[in-house]
Amino acid sequence: MNTAEKIVSLEEKTVASVPAVSVKGVSKVYPGGVQALDNMTLDFPKGELISLLGPSGCGKTTLLKIIAGLIPATGGQVIVNGKPVEKPGDDRAFVFQDFALLPWATVLRNVAFGLELKGVARSEREEIAAKYINSVGLAGFEKSFPHELSGGMRQRVGLARALSMDADVLLMDEPFSAVDEQTRRKFQEDLIRLVDVEKKTFIVVTHSIEEAVYISDKIALLLPRPSRVSEIIKPDIRRDISSDAMRRDPAYLDTVERIWSSLRSYVE
Amino acid sequence: MAKFLTHPRTLKILSILIVFCAWEIAGRIPVSPAFPTFIETMKAFGVMLTDGSMLNAYPETLKPLVLGLAISGVLGIGGGILMGLSRRAEWFCAPIFIVMQSAPLAALIPLLVMAYGIGLTSKVLVVCIMAMPVIVLNAFNAVRHTPHSLVEMGASFQGNQKDIILKIIVPSASPLIFAGLRLGASAGFIGAILAELLITPTGIGDLISFNQSNADYAKMYAAIFSIIVLAIAFLEVLERAEYTLFRPDKRVH
Amino acid sequence: MKIFGINLPMMSSLIIWAVLWEIVGQLDLTILLPPLSSIVSKMFEIIPTATFLVALGETGRAFLIGTGAAIVIGVPVGILMGQSILIDRMLLPWVNMFLSAPLTALVPVLMILFGIGEKTVIITTVLFAIWIIVLDARAGVKQISPSLVEMANSFNASRWQSFRKIYIWAALPEILAGIRIGFIRAVKGVIIGQLLVSIVGFGRLFELYSANFLMEHFWAILLVLFFFAFSIAEALGALERRFSYYASSR
8 A cells, every 4th residue: 555544533643632623424504405514523643734625616715714613504513622612712723715815914913812702901902913923924014014014924813813822723715825826825824933933723725635635644535416535644754855745756656646535536 | 378367277177167157147137036255155155154144043053963964974984884894784674775775765855854853953853864875785785895815815814704804804995985975965965955945944944945035036046156165175084184184006196 | 685584685674664654654752753654655645747857857857867978978088098098197196186075076066067957966976976986897898818818819910900809898887887886876976966956957946945844855856866866876887787797707
């Protein structure tokens, strides 16, 4: 068999760790009858980056928003760090696909906005924000406005804002889809480094197979409406080689091909 | 050289000069015995400024205008935001304002005079009925069309209702609200002038009709010129206030 | 909006307002508001009369001539401004200025120059309507995507062909929007003109009724007027929607 292993249940993990996020039998039916999710069960181990990968319309963003507490589930439950999810909380932070930045606020205020809504004092939140603006590589742009920034820079503002909440779980909704290819590659490389440094759990929705294989510790392949998990793939790729070498690694290429052949039948 | 000649500012000044020259020429032909030249009008303008007639007249005109606009602004924006936030308020009030928006509300002026006489009250009410519909509807639409992802973002960071309204919805709506204020101010000026001409001329209306009956057309035109210039200046100030105070990202220049 | 689970249609709150009006009128709370029912019956009484029909005719004439002139002059000027940067830079400041300036102040001047009659009302109507028509026609032309122009060139289309088959349709949604708003402004213009001139059309009737405190008559023609204004706005809106299905994907 090739280098990607097929893991059906993550309960086999050796260390007895409580998963950061546990989705149990979640269903979502929209008013009007559209069933986006059907009895979905999935666990997300702590400290890893798991991608939700699938073709358009398979409910991945819906699932992400249910985990975030932005949309209520019609059935089932999501447990985060032992507590059931009902609405947004301190333990989760969301990164939006269209950035969702306040156009009238500076980068500094935008990054500090999550803390502002929480009621953190101004000097404190600006200090925290400045630190994260630095860590995403936007030092010097604190007083700029979103319309003065490129798409890639705006996305980094959104990311810095989520990071500054110091939540255990980071939820990212197609974070790199609105950005050009070169910037996208750079972001993917930055993201892997970030995951190592931050020691948080990352759940990333993406529709790009290459991206999922590149950044993820595990990939959950989702099938279209109603959404269910078809398999969970662990890309067994070496991370200690250079990023370019990674993209040429046979393990990487094989995994991508394998996933494509699984998904192909759903696209055609 | 060509770049200077075709620069927006040059052409703007050029077109202003052309218009004033045409006015001057038309006055000299003369197009009509009641048509003073540009220079005569400007001279009369200067005279009225210095002899105090204009300075006495304007406060009388501005009183109902400022009061009416202030009331329309506060009630209009507040009401519009409320309608945008509450479906119930929208259902109840929006149809009235939608009908009012396309209706020639000036027709209500004789009614107001019948009910409230010819004093300050009816003039303020005239300004209000002209200005409020557009202010309300703009504020309402602005709030209704707040980008959903911004509100969702606020929810994702556990923002409370008050913060989401004040820090996200209102700033997001402010360009449209200001546009409504400008349209409302413009309509309010029309209201103030109609109040002068139809109810009783106490301010600028007095200057216009008095000089008209005296056949001092230069002064009459000067008075009209002054109120139009004032209205334009006021609207310009409103626009600058908007992007200086609220939305620096919308600065056009 | 829902009450007891039933979806209430959009303008249905007007029914409640109408009922409120009726109650206020029946209770005789203010001389300003006679009961809606008596106004409506007065409406049916007045509409067939000669006085009303003459006034309607005069108003309608001034309105149609005024809006016609505004469209016939405004649309080509707007198109010209959209195409020529030089003309645009010279005219745009004026158009923007007159759009929001209280041109009502000019009516006394118009009355001196053109007399107290229909001519003044027509010119007032044109002044109210034309600026937004110019601006929207200009906007329609300006937003024509350069790639449409290139496409026409790549097929070697003649100027007339390009204009007739592509440009006019690409600009049409905006032009229609401008005409719709222009119509609404024209209604206000024709009424304001008549109020100030006051010897023609509805202006004369308003003058007559208010002097004699004939409230029901006054409201009757007021409501007829509002109804016309609203219907025109809706009809034009429907026309505009027929053409704007492609507006967002241009």
